[in-house]
Amino acid sequence: MKQGRRRGFLNALLMLLFTLVSASPIAARAEGAAPAEIKIGHLHAGSGPYASISMPVYDALKLWVDQQNAAGGAFVKAFNKKIPLKLISYDDQSNPGTAATLINQLITQDKVDLLVCDSGSVLTAVAVPIAREHKMFLFDPTGTGAAFFSKDNPYIALLADPVSTVWPRYLWEFLKSDAAALGLKRVAILYATNDFTGTQASAIRAALKEAGSPSEIVFDQGVPTSTSNYSVLIDNIAATNPDIVLELGYVGNDIAFLRNLQDQDHKFKAVFTLYPGIETNVLMKNVGAQGLAGVFTYVTALGLSLKPEIGMTVEELRAAFEKAYGGGGVEFGWNAIAGHVTGLVIGETLAHADSLSQADLRQAVFGLSGKLKTLVGTFELREDGAQIGELTPIGQFGPDGKLAVVYPREFATAKPKINAP
């Protein structure tokens, strides 16, 4: 009790310090004349291994900024008027070292009003401590690593993806209930060793090892994110005779895994991979409907058709995205949606913040928690800035390449099948 009170006091003290410090140099422009533009600092990976998840976010964010500016700018409550937005986005080439330098540049040289980091946990990881050091609030589109969020860091909010410890909740629930009832009890976990998938693997492992769990982990190995061939790994997994294989990786990992699986004799009763439901277009083009048939995955907004209270629907966004960038080699998928959601949160933040100080921006972002309903669901933040809304159900691809929701039951449009097809 005493400890809890002391922690509460410390948190309150921390917030007070945050408010005092943030009210000063970088951002405090509240009482002065309205700026000619609001500067949004951002990083994207135009090349390198993370380009395929970063570029759609960047393109969709740019699209949102262009749309706002075409309408005269974003409404900024602090000045009670619309102000044009300026997106300053540098290419970090998927290099964390370059990303660190550029984040510093955005803060110290460009003196941006709002700071948005690059996509994915690998490139977000370098931005978190720098933003904190400079007391800049970090708008984190998709960096879901659990280590980024702690109660002593008030300078971050995850916008478009659930935090990695929460994201797989439906997956472990499914494994322990419906999947176990189907006889899928022996679980193999193969994951890429990065913050994103590593944290998901840890969360799933912990849930499956809880007392009373019907599941048994028979294979549990990490591989480098750069892994591009899985033939031997599939053979090693098969040797442990699992009922279901969970392969957790980035787009390239999932493509290589599913292609290698097609090429080998080993047919598992069930397979779960991450990206077929996230970047469905890319996976469909690379693996094909035949390779995806029967695969379990997360079902994102792409497969849910949620009705947003703000911003575009998935189909409207897809049409706008393809009109703006069609044929440019950047596929529309979940990451494009994440870029749009990032724009929406920024827009709502500006519309609700009393000033452009970092403390007021933070307060505005957290004020949206539980109230903002976008095309990905309800935006909901935990005290430490981790996203806990926008949960993704579990789906399964049919032989026709269509994705049906199989868990949780309240969203289910089909029943899970094993040995499918």
Added chain:
Amino acid sequence: MLLHALLGGVVFGCYFTLVGLGLNLVFGVMRIVNLAHGDVLMLGSFAAYFLFHLAALSPLSAAPLIVVGFFLLGLPFYYLVVPRLAASRDAEMLSFILFFGVQQIIEALAAIAFGSSERSIPGRALGIGAVHLWGQSLPRAWVISALVALAAVLALYLYLYHTRLGLLTRAVMASREEARASGIDIHRVSAIAFGIGLALAGLAGVFAPFMLGSITPAMGSIINLAAFAVIVVGTLGNPLGTVLGGLVYGVGLLLMQTYLSAWADLLPNLLLILVLLVRPSGLLGRRVRLA
């Protein structure tokens, strides 16, 4: 598990022999380091991708076209860049810098032209399913890629050891100055070797979508690291030593994946450090370094 890793490693290593072969030939003949080698391979991948999707050409049919196309591209590029580079005081070091720039340009242009999303050629293009060897099943595409790689090694061997031009090439590899003094047109010989180097990279690129799962404009730098490990292990400057380097790399990688999977991507760096510390001249040593 061990047998599968060993067998898979040999097959995978054959492909990585092809990946490193052109790089080693170019270094052996010209003493320049083509840091853009991985990006040339990437261009070969995209050429195969577009030939498959736009002209319905299977990778095996596209391969000869790409080999010829890249060879022809290599000739003017050689005359544009290499003679000046070779005449400089420190050609090896300058080539690092120059080809690093070339690599950056190729990757940036490819990202603009092709976008950043992963692409691949459907597995059916080389036949889906497994090939059974000694009770182990290996992806059909791996086996075909390995056979093509072995054919390329054989062709290069025949060229170097059973043709007059190959003899001249080996003379240039032994000593550029002595070859020039003997009246050999070293630029003609080198240009052809450079073209062959690019053609081999292009050929390796044709099979990259099958061996690496998918292709992106960013794949070049990862390929370069593997290629360097292969040629340093197999003896820098000795194209046929690349076979040994490829096999060590392939078997090592798959054994790492089996027993220490999380550390598998350290392998190229470990091999490089180990060989440079213990046997800097490569596993085949100096006696055969000059072919």
